Amino acid sequence: MKPSDMFLSIAFFGTKREADDIIEYLAIWGSLLLSLLLAAGLAIGVGKMAGVWSGLIAGLAVYCASMHLCSLVFRRVHANR
Numbered sequence: 001m002k003p004s005d006m007f008l009s010i011a012f013f014g015t016k017r018e019a020d021d022i023i024e025y026l027a028i029w030g031s032l033l034l035s036l037l038l039a040a041g042l043a044i045g046v047g048k049m050a051g052v053w054s055g056l057i058a059g060l061a062v063y064c065a066s067m068h069l070c071s072l073v074f075r076r077v078h079a080n081r
Contacts, residue, residue, distance in 0.1 A: 031066075031067070035066035
């Protein structure tokens with residue numbers, strides 16, 4: 001068994017997946033991590049300039065907007081299949 005096959009079987013708990021499922025899985029986790037990093041960076045930046053509560057609100061707003069945008073794109077891709 002190749003290391004890549006072993007990693008995929010561990011990531012999907014041993015179940016067989018198609019290539020499209022794996023790409024969707026990686027896209028979902030990638031968008032989640034990118035949204036979290038963007039929100040955390042903005043929260044820290046705004047928090048230093050304007051205050052902790054402003055940074056928290058800005059971070060949550062950017063996270064929600066980013067995840068909403070990712071879900072819209074994901075739905076549009078599925079609608080076009």
